[in-house]
Every structure is written in structure tokens, then in C-alpha cells.
Amino acid sequence: MTEVSEKSEGHEDKHHGKADNSETLGSSFFDILWPLILDENTCHIESQSEEFFMPQKPFDKLKWHTYLSQVGFPSYMPPHELRCCEAAKREEVQEEEAQKEANKEAEERKAMAQCDFLGWGSQAIRPVDKEVTYLREQQERRQKLAYDFANRRYPWTMQTPSHELGFEMTTEVQYCFRGYMELPILQAIHDHNCNLMIIDIGSEVELEDCHRWIKYRPYVQMLALVRTPQMERSLQLLNVFHTLLVEESGENSWHDELLSSLRSGYSHAQKIQLLKSCGEPLVYVFSRYRDICTCDTYKIIRRL
Structure with missing residues (x-):
């Protein structure tokens, strides 16, 4: 019994040694240990069959976007965030400071260069x-x-005021007054030294007809006598005319209505100090007929 057991043990030892030499990785290694090795490996490689590389992770280094746009990288479109990001603002501030330093250095060099040409001693007297x-x-x-x-x-x-400084009838000034009776009115203003023009605007006169009087403003003050609140408001928006709203009566004749308008305009001009004295001449522009659509004549009036 003893011999048999010894032989059996020896047989088992030989068989066990043979089994150790030929042992391979079992399923427990691939199920437990190998996944842990893969998780610890941070190097992850993927290959794609594409003509250009397209990164999956966004490129968050905006300063390199600025660099690529400055060097002219082919087919590169700079992001819109560059125009308002803090990196771009800091870069602009640095460029401005560098430019100021360069200008300051250039001025200092220029001053040093000119220092030799300045008069010193007896030459400065x-x-x-x-x-x-x-x-x-x-x-x-x-x-x-x-x-x-x-x-x-x-x-x-x-x-x-420019209208009190006087003016000369130069060729350039006369060229601007080429309409009907425009140049004769300007010549009368110059000859009689008028500082005021009263324009009697009838009820049928339109705003477009008043635009031609704007060119006289550098040479004379202008008071417009209007008949409707709408025309008064329109002329006030031009910021050129002084305005006075007068009431027209259909019972008056043309001559009476004309005298009434002139008297009202003259009194208002003295009230707002457009006339410094009663003896100053003025230009009175009016229509020869009632309800005419334009102001077609004028007179130089001086109170004696």
C-alpha cells in the first residue's frame, strides 16, 4: 500500500509539472484584468479615411485663431468671437501702446536732431x-x-452777425443769384445797407416758393408774414425766418391789406429788435395781386 501510494504521488507530481509548463491565459484574464489595462491606457487612436483632418474636439485657443488669420492660413475663416473677445481687445491695446511708444521715440530723436540747429548763446538774441x-x-x-x-x-x-459785417458783390456771390429779380434785390441790399427783409406771403403762396429766399440769410434778417398756422409752422422748422401770423380780411382792398401787413411787420420787427432805429431801410417783398402764387416784386422802404 505504501509503494502504491508513493508511485501515485510521483505520478501526480510529474503530471502536475507538465501541466505548469503548458499553461495558457484563462478567461479570467480577459474578463477582469484586460479591461483594467485598457482603461488605464490614455492613448486613444482613431483613423478615418478623409481628405482633410476634422477634429472632433473644439479648438478653444482663440489666440491661435488670431495667429492663423494674421499669417494667412489657406482656407481659414477666423471666428466671429475674435471681434469681441478679451484676447483681441488686449491685443489691440498692446498695439496702440506700442505705436505710441514708437511715436514718442521718434519725436525724441527728432528733437535731439534739431537741437544742434537751434540758436544758442548770442545767436538766440x-x-x-x-x-x-x-x-x-x-x-x-x-x-x-x-x-x-x-x-x-x-x-x-x-x-x-454776418449780415452786419457787410459784403462785396463779387462774381461768386452774383453767380448764386440768377433767378428772377434775385440779383436786383441783393444789389439793393448792398447799395442801401439793408439789414431786414419783410416777405408778405399770401394765402396761396406755397412753401416751395419760400425756399429761394433762404440764400439771402447771410446778408440780411428775414421776417415772413404768413396767413395760416400751417405755413408758420413750416417756416419755423426751416430755422431761417422770423415769422408773424397776420389775419387777412376779405373786405379790405388789395392796397389796404398791403398797408396793414407792412404796418404789422414793421411794428413786430421793432419789437423783436430786428430794426435798431426807425430810420434804417428795409426790403419789402410782396405780390402785385391778391392770391397770386408767388412774390413777384419788391420795394426799398425807409421811414423818414
């Missing part, structure tokens, strides 16, 4: 004749400013 001329011009300038201030008619901060 101004000749006597030039010094006398300079002092005389400064004195005349101060005298003129003092005279203008002492004889001012408006506050010091206001400019003298």
Missing part, C-alpha cells in the same frame, strides 16, 4: 529791428482788442 517790429505788432493788437471790447454791441462771447 533777436536783432533790434525785428524786436521793435514784434513789440509794435503786439501793441497794435492789444489796442485793437481794447477798442473792439469798448465799442462792442453784443456780449463778448458772441460773434457779430
Whole structure:
């Protein structure tokens, strides 16, 4: 019994050793250990048969988008976010600062280069004749400013109105007044030194007919006598005319109505100080007939 058992044990040992030499990976390795190895491996490779590489993960480095657009990468469209992102703003600020530094350095170099050409010592002394001329011009300038201030008619901060400065009948000025009776009116304003034009706008006169009087504004003040609130509002929107709404009576004759309009306009002009004195001349533009669609004549009026 003892021998048999020993032989049996020896037989089992030989068989066991043979089994160890030929052992392969079992199913437990592929089911448990191999998935863990794959999860720990961070290198994930995919291959696609495409002509161009299309990344699946978005490219979030916007500064490189700016670089690619600046170097002219082929077929590259810069994102819209570049126009408002913080990186682009910082880049613009840096470029402005660099430009300012470059300009400052250039100015400093220019000043240093010109320093050798400036007068120093005795060369910086101004000749006597030039010094006398300079002092005389400064004195005349101060005298003129003092005279203008002492004889001012408006506050010091206001400019003298252009229609009170006078004008010359140059070729350029005459070229702008080529319509019917436009140049004769301008010539009369110049010859008689008129500062006011009263325009009697009848009820049938339209707004388009009033546009031709706008060109006279640099040379004279204008007061428009209107018959309807609509025309008054339209002329006020032009910001050119002074307006006065007058009431027309159908019982009056043409001559009576004309005198009434002139009297009302003259009184209103004195009230709002368009006329400085009663003896100043003015231009009165009116229609020769009642209800005519235009102002076709004028008169120079001076109160004696």
C-alpha cells in the first residue's frame, strides 16, 4: 500500500509539472484584468479615411485663431468671437501702446536732431529791428482788442452777425443769384445797407416758393408774414425766418391789406429788435395781386 501510494504521488507530481509548463491565459484574464489595462491606457487612436483632418474636439485657443488669420492660413475663416473677445481687445491695446511708444521715440530723436540747429548763446538774441517790429505788432493788437471790447454791441462771447459785417458783390456771390429779380434785390441790399427783409406771403403762396429766399440769410434778417398756422409752422422748422401770423380780411382792398401787413411787420420787427432805429431801410417783398402764387416784386422802404 505504501509503494502504491508513493508511485501515485510521483505520478501526480510529474503530471502536475507538465501541466505548469503548458499553461495558457484563462478567461479570467480577459474578463477582469484586460479591461483594467485598457482603461488605464490614455492613448486613444482613431483613423478615418478623409481628405482633410476634422477634429472632433473644439479648438478653444482663440489666440491661435488670431495667429492663423494674421499669417494667412489657406482656407481659414477666423471666428466671429475674435471681434469681441478679451484676447483681441488686449491685443489691440498692446498695439496702440506700442505705436505710441514708437511715436514718442521718434519725436525724441527728432528733437535731439534739431537741437544742434537751434540758436544758442548770442545767436538766440533777436536783432533790434525785428524786436521793435514784434513789440509794435503786439501793441497794435492789444489796442485793437481794447477798442473792439469798448465799442462792442453784443456780449463778448458772441460773434457779430454776418449780415452786419457787410459784403462785396463779387462774381461768386452774383453767380448764386440768377433767378428772377434775385440779383436786383441783393444789389439793393448792398447799395442801401439793408439789414431786414419783410416777405408778405399770401394765402396761396406755397412753401416751395419760400425756399429761394433762404440764400439771402447771410446778408440780411428775414421776417415772413404768413396767413395760416400751417405755413408758420413750416417756416419755423426751416430755422431761417422770423415769422408773424397776420389775419387777412376779405373786405379790405388789395392796397389796404398791403398797408396793414407792412404796418404789422414793421411794428413786430421793432419789437423783436430786428430794426435798431426807425430810420434804417428795409426790403419789402410782396405780390402785385391778391392770391397770386408767388412774390413777384419788391420795394426799398425807409421811414423818414
